Amino acid sequence: MDKIDLTVNGKMISAQAGMTVLEAALAAGIYIPTLCYYPDLKPYGGCRVCIVEIEGLRGLPTSCTTPVAQGMQVHTESEAIKQVRKTVVELLIADHPADCLTCAADQHCELQKVAAYLGMREIRLPKKAPAFEVDSSNPFFDLDRNKCILCSRCTRACNEITCVGAIEMANRGYATKVATFQDGLLFDSICRSCGECVARCPVGALAPKKSIAATSEIQTTCPYCGVGCSMFLGVRDDRVVSVRGNPEGAANRGRLCVKGRYGIDEFVHSRERLTSPLVRKNGQLEKASWDEALELIAQKLSAYPAAELAVISSSRTSNEDNYVAQKFARAALGTNNVDNCARV
Numbered sequence: 001m002d003k004i005d006l007t008v009n010g011k012m013i014s015a016q017a018g019m020t021v022l023e024a025a026l027a028a029g030i031y032i033p034t035l036c037y038y039p040d041l042k043p044y045g046g047c048r049v050c051i052v053e054i055e056g057l058r059g060l061p062t063s064c065t066t067p068v069a070q071g072m073q074v075h076t077e078s079e080a081i082k083q084v085r086k087t088v089v090e091l092l093i094a095d096h097p098a099d100c101l102t103c104a105a106d107q108h109c110e111l112q113k114v115a116a117y118l119g120m121r122e123i124r125l126p127k128k129a130p131a132f133e134v135d136s137s138n139p140f141f142d143l144d145r146n147k148c149i150l151c152s153r154c155t156r157a158c159n160e161i162t163c164v165g166a167i168e169m170a171n172r173g174y175a176t177k178v179a180t181f182q183d184g185l186l187f188d189s190i191c192r193s194c195g196e197c198v199a200r201c202p203v204g205a206l207a208p209k210k211s212i213a214a215t216s217e218i219q220t221t222c223p224y225c226g227v228g229c230s231m232f233l234g235v236r237d238d239r240v241v242s243v244r245g246n247p248e249g250a251a252n253r254g255r256l257c258v259k260g261r262y263g264i265d266e267f268v269h270s271r272e273r274l275t276s277p278l279v280r281k282n283g284q285l286e287k288a289s290w291d292e293a294l295e296l297i298a299q300k301l302s303a304y305p306a307a308e309l310a311v312i313s314s315s316r317t318s319n320e321d322n323y324v325a326q327k328f329a330r331a332a333l334g335t336n337n338v339d340n341c342a343r344v
């Protein structure tokens with residue numbers, strides 16, 4: 001790929017052709033505030049916070065939609081830029097509730113971060129009263145449009161990442177909002193509850209119903225299917241309290257489906273899980289040791305010729321588990337009668 005040289009605030013940096021000014025600056029460690037940009041979504045230029053000055057160009061273009069060019073001279077912190085950014089963020093804050101302490105996004109809210117970066121210490125504009133009912137119909141997350149800053153990350157994620165298209169921006173002006181088809185509840189829409197929109201919301205407008213901060217994270221692989229999504233489990237007091245996709249995951253690049261994102265914690269800690277083998281005795285299933293159960297299985301299987309044995313595995317487990325199952329069938333039992341329930 002061609003290398004492009006440009007300067008940002010007088011500092012010479014290199015970028016790949018096709019990068020935007022924002023991407024090039026961030027890659028070089030130069031912060032430009034933004035609210036609608038997200039690395040795996042197409043450039044949108046909606047929030048106008050990432051504006052910059054480019055010598056020879058009129059106005060204040062958005063850096064997230066402007067491609068780099070050889071010799072470009074970019075300035076990210078002029079007085080005109082700061083003034084426009086402050087006005088944009090003041091307008092957003094005027095429309096935003098001030099319940100930060102009890103908001104699920106507190107401490108990782110991007111509006112807080114940008115306001116702090118701009119040094120905003122007072123609210124000049126009058127606050128608008130909440131106008132929307134919270135949509136809490138989805139079993140896993142809530143949509144509070146009063147907190148929405150209309151960045152459209154959620155609608156773009158639903159279109160570009162999951163290709164579902166359950167939500168879109170509707171109306172104009174003050175009436176603009178995230179809406180489902182025919183403006184119904186999320187639960188009644190075609191939403192698949194994957195939470196990709198929630199994961200990208202910069203504020204607390206889309207927030208998981210369960211929100212407990214983890215004290216540590218453990219990297220693992222989702223056990224629910226053969227895609228093998230890589231994920232981080234957030235742990236607190238020996239319990240799984242959160243799940244997030246691993247952006248470095250080769251199979252999923254940070255994305256998860258509803259099972260991986262919302263189906264792990266209750267399942268892991270469910271009292272209904274089998275935690276030891278069960279052996280049927282006198283018609284009743286009774287707890288047994290692994291040695292006892294494996295001995296019994298080996299005894300019963302060895303009573304049949306290999307051609308009469310088959311192993312049926314599951315599409316609801318990992319590729320690795322299925323690999324071991326077929327290996328066991330072929331190498332231990334000596335049969336090629338192997339199948340999987342992947343045709344559900």
Ligand code: SF4
Pocket residue numbers: 154157158162164165166167190191192193194195196197198
């Ligand atoms: S949960 Fe998934 S399907 Fe539902 S609105 Fe969000 S991105 Fe779309």
Ligand code: SF4
Pocket residue numbers: 147148149150151152153154155178197200201202203205206
């Ligand atoms: S709900 Fe969140 S992600 Fe969607 S437009 Fe509003 S602030 Fe942006």
Ligand code: SF4
Pocket residue numbers: 222223224225226227228229252255256257258259260261
């Ligand atoms: S169940 Fe979903 S999250 Fe888990 S591996 Fe399969 S696609 Fe990924």
